[in-house]
Amino acid sequence: MNIFLSEFVRILGTVLYVAMLGRVILSWINLGPRNPVSVIIYQVTEPILQPIRRVMPKFGMLDFSPMIAIVLITFVQRILYRVLAGS
Numbered sequence: 001m002n003i004f005l006s007e008f009v010r011i012l013g014t015v016l017y018v019a020m021l022g023r024v025i026l027s028w029i030n031l032g033p034r035n036p037v038s039v040i041i042y043q044v045t046e047p048i049l050q051p052i053r054r055v056m057p058k059f060g061m062l063d064f065s066p067m068i069a070i071v072l073i074t075f076v077q078r079i080l081y082r083v084l085a086g087s
Contacts, residue, residue: 006084013077019044020070027063045069 022037023045031038045066052065052072 002084006081009077009080009084013073013081016044016048016073017070017077020048020066020073023049024066048073 019041022041026038026041033039048069049065052068053063056065056068
């Protein structure tokens with residue numbers, strides 16, 4: 001069971017990481033708000049980014065919340081993976 005959970009955490013962290021990178025790339029190229037890819041990535045990433053934006057101060061037009069989210073996702077993924085895989 002721990003192997004399954006550790007692999008699930010690893011895969012979930014990777015998917016969230018890729019979604020965050022996709023969100024950053026989509027901010028550079030405007031596909032439009034109704035594009036299915038944009039909608040899916042927005043729905044996956046916004047619940048993670050919104051709380052970070054509430055806590056972070058604004059830096060003009062720059063949004064550092066995806067970068068903070070990527071660091072947090074990687075950190076939590078590694079800790080959970082070590083705990084689950086080690087036990």
